[in-house]
Amino acid sequence: MKCDSHIHIHDRAFLKQPRPQGFVDNDDVAAYRKVQTRIGTQRVVIVTPRVYGTDNAVTVDAIRQFGIGNARGIAVLNPDVTDDELAALDQGGIRGIRFTLYTAKNAAVGFDMVEPLARRVAELGWHVQLHWTAEQIVEHEAMLRRLPAPMVFDHRARLPSKDGVHHAAFDIVRSLADAGRAWIKLSGPYLDSAVGLEHRYADIAPMARAWVQAVPERLVWGSDWPHVTETHKPDDVFLIDLLSEWVDDEATRERILVTNPAMLYGFAI
Template sequence: MNCDSHIHIYDRAFLTQGDAAAFQENADVDAYRKVQAKIGTGRVVIVTPRVYGTDNAVTVDAIRQLGIDNARGVAVLNPDVTDGELAALHQGGIRGIRFTLYTAKNAAVGFEMVEPLAHRVAELGWHVQLHWTAEQIVEHQAMLERMPATMVFDHRARLPLEAGEHHAAFDIVRRLADAGRAWVKLSGPYLDSAVGLKHRYADVTPMARAWVQAAPERLVWGSDWPHVTETEKPDDAFLLDLLAEWTEDDATSEHILVTNPAVLYGFAL
């Protein structure tokens, strides 16, 4: 069963903190079910969006609605989370925590929180999802090498397209992946593309293919629905088609869509 490994759910019923101006309309569970029907995915990983800060109730509720057999979540936490809260989140389908630190504007947490929380969630078998810039990956290489938990690098590790696989961050992440300690999400091509949707994010293709060649068994794909950064929203079926262009191989695409996410998120194979 194909898995969309990176989406966000927005529901006003859970909007109790954070920046209400960043709330996305028409992005609840019912709306996402229509996306699933369109692109043919049956599994999903929901990442708590920044509008909710460290309140993960919206994500846990979405997992409940979609069914824990085929839905998982990635939470945003700070170090004062209790063991009881972690246990409840695990019961609710959470399998990782995210650190969105690529820009201070969107950061609900800090670099100083990464290792302490990584040690705690590693005991649960969770991963640490990192939305960092390539420069931050290089700067914090020593931390990454010490990391006790599995790491998942968001959005192709945000490698600058002009450097691509020649950037030092590529080698760092690749070594971690080769050691079985890291994964990379093939998602959000619009975040780094200069040519945009009109040109099918073509400038991202070489970098995506470099990851496919380097670590096909350590990649997952995500739509990044509902594409909150984009004024012109891409069609999700088109984004899935891009994966086929990047892999140029049905067997590799199936691995990225089915086998890899089952291993990473604990779905039945």
């Protein structure tokens, strides 16, 4: 069963304020089911959107609607979360926590929280998901090597298109992946592309292929639906078709879409 390993659900029922900036109407479970039909995936990993801060109820509810057999979630937490709350999230299908720190504007947590929370979630078998810039990965290399929990690097580790695999972050993340400690998401090509959708994010392809060549057993794919950063949103069918351009052989695509996410998120194989 194929997995989309990175989406966000926006459900008005879970908002604490009328309409926060960044909220997207009608991008709920029902809307995403239609996307699943179009792109041919059956499993999904839901990441709590920034508009909900550290309230993960929308994600846990979405897992319930999809069914925990084929859905998992990534929460956003701070260190005052209780052990009972962690246990309830685990029961609800949460398997990791995200640190969106690439810009202070969108950060609900801080770098000082990464290690304390990583120690706590490691005991549950969870991972830490890192949406950091490539420069931040280099700056915090020592901390990354100390973390007791597995790591998942969002959006190809955010390697800038001008540097690509020559950026020092590539070697850092690759060494962690080679050691069995890290995974990389092939997602969000628009976030670092200079040429954009009009040119099929062509400047991202060499970096994506480099990850496939280097560590195919440590990659998962995500659509990043509903693409809240984009004014001109890409078609999700186009995005999954891009994977076929980045990955030459069917066996490796099967690994990225089926086997790897099953291992990372604990789905039945």
